[in-house]
Amino acid sequence: MLLFVFLPIAAAALIPVFEKVWKELVDFLANAVALALLVLALAFITPLRYNGPMVLNFSELFQFSMTFYLDSLSLLLLLVINGVGLMALVYSIEYMKEYGGKGRYYALFLLMLAGMNGVVLSHDLFGLYVFLEVAACSSYALVAFGMKHEELEAAFKYLILAAAASALILLSIALIYARTGNLDMKLVSDGINFSLYQGDKAIVFMIILLVAGFGLKMAMVPFHAWLPDAHPSAPAPISAMLSGVLIKASGVYALMRILYNVFGISNLPKVGFMLMGMGILTIVIGGILALVQTDYKRLLAYSSIGQIGYILLGFGIGTPLGFAGALFHLMNHAAFKSLLFLNAGAVQQATGTRDLNRMGGLAKRMPVTALTSLFGSLSISGVPPFNGFLSKLVILVAAIQAGHMLGNHIYYWYAAVGIGFSVVTLAYFLKVQRKAFFGKLNETLAGVREVKFAMTLPMIILALLCLALGIGFPWLNQALLSPAANTLTSLFVR
């Protein structure tokens, strides 16, 4: 289990050294590490079913205990992180050639992977924070990797805003420690739930700090403003990682883990409403803004904001079905958003622009990109038999079910908004497809060619994955999603 964290760190340390020796080796090494991690994650699926969650304790090594904990929720996230990571790394082999400095790039990328793996494996708040920062710092550097004006400005804004968020999180952790005297999640949970601290107003304050802090990390409205600047200007595989994985691992996962497993939602019904309300707001704002964009990647960034809203909505509902839907949508969004960002990168590399109004008719020249982009667009819009349809359906059904059970009509409105903005999603993705790929070939783009195989391979794999996740939902649910969803329904039991 420790390999998840330490293997990429070790590789990250070694890669710049290797780069001096032999350039091609670093490509191979980085991808090998990612592949190894993915295989490792897959290997854990069956043992986890039979043996239950695994714990690793290092109390003697540090002053504060550092514990690692692998349960089905963590495993789901691990699969997502390392899977998308592998795809982005394969893609980077070709894409990063124009940026140069591959050694540093891979080192930072692997650090980010290590950080995210650490976040999902961490069982104590200190470890969570440390790995969160590791991932975040490497992401700041990666956003700025191109070293041009746009990237530097975006990275700077991202850095400042995320640092503010981290400060809020740190403040909350400090308050938790002050309250309970512990940082280990289980012990904190016991402390908050089984003692006199129940119903304390300070608890509410801590929760809101966490929501604000992690909310920024996951680009919840109104904390979202860094994302539309950071994601477009980053190199495409990094955008894919950020949008597809980082905001989820460091944002959504961390918040949900803490809220549901540590604090326990049954104590705080209002928090559920808050999450749902923020989710709806995020869906609406994200959708509206995406409609009026003309920059390909910026549109995708706003779309990510909108989809995070759906995930928040699912988590806010609080029923196991809602969790399952949110987790499935998390997984799906990782798949198709990273696919869409890789497509955008391919288009940018081939045509030299991100402006949709200057593109047109690329489907003839770049058939693989166009087709995988179509798969991705259909998935995110919720068209059967792709995966997006099922995950959105589950979230909406969970909302209606909950409304029915509680007799609260607001849930139905939420579901209606969800469906409505699904249509909006379809609308702006059709716009993208139409402007970029279909229609007549723009004369200035006459010399465009399809990108190389190393870039098309991850796109094809992700596109097929979108289809497979959609069709294979029954098996997926049984194997991964239901166990993961069930872990959130109760406090930690160890």
Place this chain on the structure above:
Amino acid sequence: MTILLWVILLPILYGIGVFLIPKKVKYVRELIAIIGSGVSLAMAIWLLTSVKEASLTIGWFNWGQLDINFDLRLYAFSRFILVAAAGFAFLVSLYSWKPLGNHPRANEFYAYLLVTLGATSGAVLANNFVLMIVFWETLLITTYLFITLGKNGAYRTASKSLILLGISDFVLILGIGLLWYLNRTMTMTQVLPQVTTGLAGVAFVLMMIGASAKAGAMPFHTWIPDAAVDAPLPFMAFLPAALEKLLGIYLLGRIGLDFFRLDHSMQVVTMTLGAATILFPVFAALVQKDYKKLLSFHAISQVGYMVLGVGTNVAIGVAGGIWHMLNHSMYKSTLFLTGGSVEAQAGTTDLRQLGGLRRAMPITAVCAFIAAASISGIPPFNGYFSKEFIYHGAKETGLWVFMICAMLGSTLTLLSFLKLTFSTYMGPATRTPEPRNPGTPIREAPWTMTVPMLIIAAGCVLFGVYNPLPIGLFIQPLISAAGVPFEETVELTHHAWQVTPVTILAMCFLLLAVVVFILGRRRAGAAVTAVDFIHDAPVMRSLFDWSEKRYFDLYEQGVRFLRWFSNIVFRYVERISDWIVEGIARLGVLIGEQVRKAHTGLLAMYLSWLVAGLLLLLLLVGGVF
């Protein structure tokens, strides 16, 4: 038994493989098609003789009472259809070597042929309604694609076939939905036969229409004559002649035997549909001047016999209807193959220009005569026996009028085939038309075309003369499987050669046809125009003219109505809703632009949003606590 899965998958995989072979590679695709369908044929024969019964179930979706599983079952009925389908695929792929030799999209043809074979196998093996529908629908697509391979304007006919078959498939799906409602299961072996009254009757009618329309019964038949002209000929020999009958009547047989118990009123309905389908097209066939179009009308007409047979609800009648399906596939595909042979060698299929080809193309002529005799019901060919069964079945229901209709249909069938064969093959040799390459005489078709014809024609003879073979091998097992007592099934074989009053009556009707033909030819002077007096008869003339103008064509009338309707909708409904929709769009963009402007890009602004959001949350959520 996973071999069932392979029976379906292999042809589809071959088909995809053929599709992917680049167009320049010449003989590989034909060989793959021939060998591939040969392998399927071998597997099907093995399943027929050795395996006999098998099943395979892969569970997929079981939610309450809705069970959609990948459920396959091999039993008496399905196994012989597998053999028939594979056999036809094999022979037609061999046959198509010459006609499609230089076609620019030949690889698509073989691909569709193989995929159709796979889908047909899947549809007959399916034990789950939803699975069957999936395969059934695949045939819609391959039919459409096949027709587009024909002449330049063929896509219109292709669309017509797609829409007509699509509507009938929709009717079938509705019927299946009702059947599910009555039985609460989608698995065929779990369906209990229902008496066809009330809701079950509605379900029966819907499914019957869907199944027989696939086979080509009225009123969804009008695409077939158009396809005969537009589509490539081997397609006609393969799908409308053979596979669609196999599929449609297979389903109809199962509807009559396994899913429903017909009551008297449904019997009459089905038999009426059958009788109408026999008579109307055969009148149209009488006046055709094109070899292929004439054959296509007969394809429709013969379906009427099958529907009539199944509708009698008597063991011998149903057996006759199903056997007629097999026989018809054989002789109709032979006839189409002879038509293709004539087209390939003589360059035309216009009956006015053809004549005296028996000397130049003896093998084709012999096959055509054998097949024509079979379709008309002349002993000892196979058509005679299956028609006999149908007549006896109709007689046993007590509704004599249907039996008379069927016999009259035979008369007209024989009449039109006398016209066809005499005008094409008999007559003086001086009427032979210009061959394709002027200067070279017309020759017999190459072996790749004549061998399939001969094989199937020999089958017609064999199944007629030695009829215990098909009855015992194919028909008896499936009738027994449907629960008919053993004594009645044994009777079938004995019945075949018996001469009863019904038989004599049928022979009289046939003789009538011969007499009419001889008289007509003497009056008109040539075989081609021998039956035109029917066309020129007072009432008939108007009917024929209207038919030519497509007044009776459901599709054409439907299209005309839709054009008028859409005009109205455009003027009064569309413009208004456009205005509304564009208004909403403009509003949305306006809102979006305002929100976009709020994102100034200034870091300080974003930080203040962060603080504001935090405070808001504290107030709203914290305060309410």
